[in-house]
Amino acid sequence: MNYFDHAATTPMRPEVLEAMTPYFLEQYGNPSSIHGVGRKARAALDASRRTLATWIGATPNEIVFTSGGTESDNYALFGAAYANRHKGKHVITTKIEHHAVLHAMGQLEREGFDVTYLDVDESGAISVAALKDALRDDTILVSVMYGNNEVGTIQPIADIGTLLADRDTLFHTDAVQALGTEAIDVHALGVDLLSASAHKVNGPTGIGFLFIKTGVKLATRSFGGQQERKRRAGTENVPGAVGFSRAAELVIAERNERVTAYREMADTLLHTLDELGVEYEVNGANRLPHIVNLYLPGIELEPFLIMMDMRGCAISSGSACTAGTIEPSHVLTAMYGQSDRTKQSVRISFGLGNTVDDVTRLAERLHEVVSTFMNGVR
Ligand SMILES: Cc1ncc(COP(=O)(O)O)c(C=O)c1O
Known part of the structure; x- marks a missing residue:
């Protein structure tokens, strides 16, 4: 996993x-x-x-x-x-x-x-x-x-x-x-x-x-x-x-190294998604380096997260506290109003143990699962 x-x-x-x-x-x-x-x-x-x-x-x-x-x-x-x-x-x-x-x-x-x-x-x-x-x-x-x-x-x-x-x-x-x-x-x-x-x-x-x-x-x-x-x-x-x-x-000893690593992971994620032709937008700006929240137009959140899980990738819909119920996120609603974006966004958050190679594979899995929604083949 x-x-x-x-x-x-x-x-x-x-x-x-x-x-x-x-x-x-x-x-x-x-x-x-x-x-x-x-x-x-x-x-x-x-x-x-x-x-x-x-x-x-x-x-x-x-x-x-x-x-x-x-x-x-x-x-x-x-x-x-x-x-x-x-x-x-x-x-x-x-x-x-x-x-x-x-x-x-x-x-x-x-x-x-x-x-x-x-x-x-x-x-x-x-x-x-x-x-x-x-x-x-x-x-x-x-x-x-x-x-x-x-x-x-x-x-x-x-x-x-x-x-x-x-x-x-x-x-x-x-x-x-x-x-x-x-x-x-x-x-x-x-x-x-x-x-x-x-x-x-x-x-x-x-x-x-x-x-x-x-x-x-x-x-x-x-x-x-x-x-x-x-x-x-x-x-x-x-x-x-x-x-x-x-x-x-x-944290104090390794902070700079971690920040650099998370930035590289975020860059790799977005770059790989671009290469694979995945349509997305990043939610938020001036961000903490370990969090990337992506709007993936056309997905359905709960099955999306389950399909990612079945492919060995644990990601979430935002805050874990609301994840059990999957209501539209209050944060995204405050940012974008009531829109598809608030219901079709996922959070990826990096930490110790993640590598850039893992992130490349994550982007590939995201591409696969997004494609199933685009092609209606679920
Ligand atoms: C910004 C923020 N505040 C507070 C909390 C709650 O912290 P704890 O789980 O330690 O009670 C969290 C946990 O998700 C959080 O992300």
Whole structure:
């Protein structure tokens, strides 16, 4: 099987599993325990937090471990909204956020907050001028994702950071898809809150973090023990944290090489499709290098994905969360309106283990399957 769905999740690297294993089998202590076994677990947790902080230019106290991107997004949004509701009830986000943000925003609306959803252009980008226009005296929070998980479009995060710098408005970015390829410095970007998830960067599932800038207060969403400086109760996931930090070290060491490899893969894919005469258009521009979203006019999505799977190629229709139901993508709908394009587009996402030769074969399989639709021979 050739796996081209790394935006959904990634295989864990053997180095990561190796780093984690002792924390299941030998150093299994609870970091809150006084004894030596507990202290070793605490030391590992602290070291992991330091590595992850360095990754994004933060300090260790600014990193709160969570169970993944969804929890980080929810904590950021509800935590910021409820900590600041005495100042206002207006929140701004975009129409193309991951459901972890969009559905949390829907709930905030039901709880009395007023949410503005910014449009995107055909490239999938928001306009900073439109964001500026949407700001109100009672705007307490802006949440704009770093790079989109379906089409890969990168948003002007640093420009938004500059726009918000002098305001009493918190700025959250969901960087879950971006951290594997983009060099991110939270202070240079001017963000107050940033979400991350390990399983998108060849780390384990079930661990993520929320960066919370020093001085930013979030309403508590989780009650129990005093872990994570009272910000997230519950015994810490030490093996997960160790695995996440090992994965981050490998990202840092290999990022440039990976970016170059993914760009070459994307070029090879499009070039081979051109050579084979496949009709397509790329959805999105200024993209994260690992994501290529293709409009293939005339295909029917679900059978298309199944036929690709039968040919040994795992690709997807966009976000895995909507893939079970295959509704038209909310991201493509925001970009192109209700059109065939929103129902006839597939996402290919590269990752470790993919080679340029695999990508050439993928393009050949895409050609075969597209042809069956064009010739009506299914
Ligand atoms: C942009 C983005 N945000 C949030 C999430 C949710 O992350 P997790 O699966 O770690 O909860 C995902 C996962 O698909 C994502 O792509």
